Structure formats: C-alpha cells, structure tokens
Amino acid sequence: MPESSAPEADQLDPAIAALLAQLWRAAQDGRPWSLPRLCKQSGLRMSTLRRCLTLLAELELADMELDESGRGRAWLSAEGLALCRGLFAPES
Template sequence: MSDDIDPALVAVLTQLWRARKETPGRAWSLAKLAKQSDLPMSALRRMLTGLEEAGLVDVRMSEDGTGSAELTVEGVTLCRDIFGDGLLAP
C-alpha cells in the first residue's frame, strides 16, 4: 500500500482553494476546475465525489449536465491547514 497522495486530488484541492481566494462566495464551474487542474472531466468528477462524501466540497449539478463546486467550511479549514492563507499561483 502506498502512502503517496494522489496528484489529481492535490490538483483539485489546490484549484478549489484558489477559487475561494480569487472569487470568495462564488463557486467555479466544473469546466473551469477541470481546465485549471489539468484533469479530464471524468477524473475531476471522481475526485469531487470523494471530496463531497468527505464533507469537504459542495457540488451542484444542473439538469443540462453543467455544474459547479466550492469548498465547505470543513474544506476551507483543511485547505488553510495545508496551503496556508496565501494566494496560490495558477
């Protein structure tokens, strides 16, 4: 068993933290998160499902298949512990 953290998970958390810092109070679209984290939509959705189940992310899906995501209070706390309060570079 590996103790390595999945780089895709780190990429998603990094972009969700960046989204919170750059656009407080506004969720980023899944399309933007996929592009910014350099992940295919399927990988992004898998990561978000796990993060949502852990209570770290709030994901909203529309009937047309589009959606958005943002950190929950617990997610903000985790990201602040990991990344600090500084703004991350894109």
Template sequence: MHKEEEIDTALIALLALLWEARQEAPEKPWSLAKLAKRTGVQMSTLLRQLNALSSAGLATVVTAESGGGSAFLSAAGAQLCASVFAPPPAE
C-alpha cells in the same frame, strides 16, 4: 509511483484549485468546466475526484440536468485548506 499516490496528488491539486477559487471569489463557485480546464483532466475524472472530496465532506458539488454545474469548498474543506495551504507565520 503507486496509483494511490497519483490519486492523492490529484486530490491535493484539486483542493488547492478550489482554495484558489475561494480566495478569488468566496461567494462564487467555479464551474465544472473551468475546473476541468484548470486541472487539465477529463470531466469524468474531475467528477470522480470531486465525488471523493464531497464524500469526505471537503467539497460541495452542484450539478445541473443540462450537464453543467459548479463546485466549492465546504466549511470543513476551507478549514483544512487554510491550515495546509496557508503561508507560514512571519517570525
């Protein structure tokens, strides 16, 4: 597998996790610590991935000076996830 494919897979997995967070509690973003634990990656890796999603306009990241923070899907990210992760329509 190429490094680019690994990154794409990681970003898709993170998008899926942010989508799950939105489904559970649309008004409450998940903390960066919770996201790091769920993804099983180091905080530095998570922040790099979130930065890529944020740069693409798909996620919003809020960081605190204390080192904490949270992340959630932007409207564009939610729209993308709804089309990508939505179950197929029933026939």
C-alpha cells in the same frame, strides 16, 4: 480534522491535491468555479474531476451543484476550507 493529523499536500493523491488547490483558489475569489474551469485549471479530465469531487463530497470537504444538462460548479465546505488553509495558506 486536528492539525496534527492533517496530510501534507505532497501526501495526497495528485488528482485530489490538484483539485483541492483549485478549489482553494476559487475560495479566494469568493465564488464557486464551474466544472469546466476546474478541469482546465487543475489539468484533470472531466471524468476524473467528477470522481474526485464525489469523493471530496463524501468526505464533506467539498460541495457541488449540477443542473439537468450536466453543467455544474463546486466549492469547498467549511471543513474543506480548514483543510486547505493548513495545506496551502502561507504560515504567519
């Protein structure tokens, strides 16, 4: 996504912005976060989190992994990292 067309964080749906911010934090930790941790940190209900992650996955901005019991984890894709770097990284 070209930088000139990248949205500002305040132009995003609040749930998407909250989730992207937490996925960005997880990327800074260097590992995917569990879905329950993403819920707690973003303040989203699990159903909202799953819908948002599905949308981000369809847009190729995030990936998630779910096991048979429904537990899972999520992380930013390369495209998602580039977007979040523009949204959340301090300008140098």
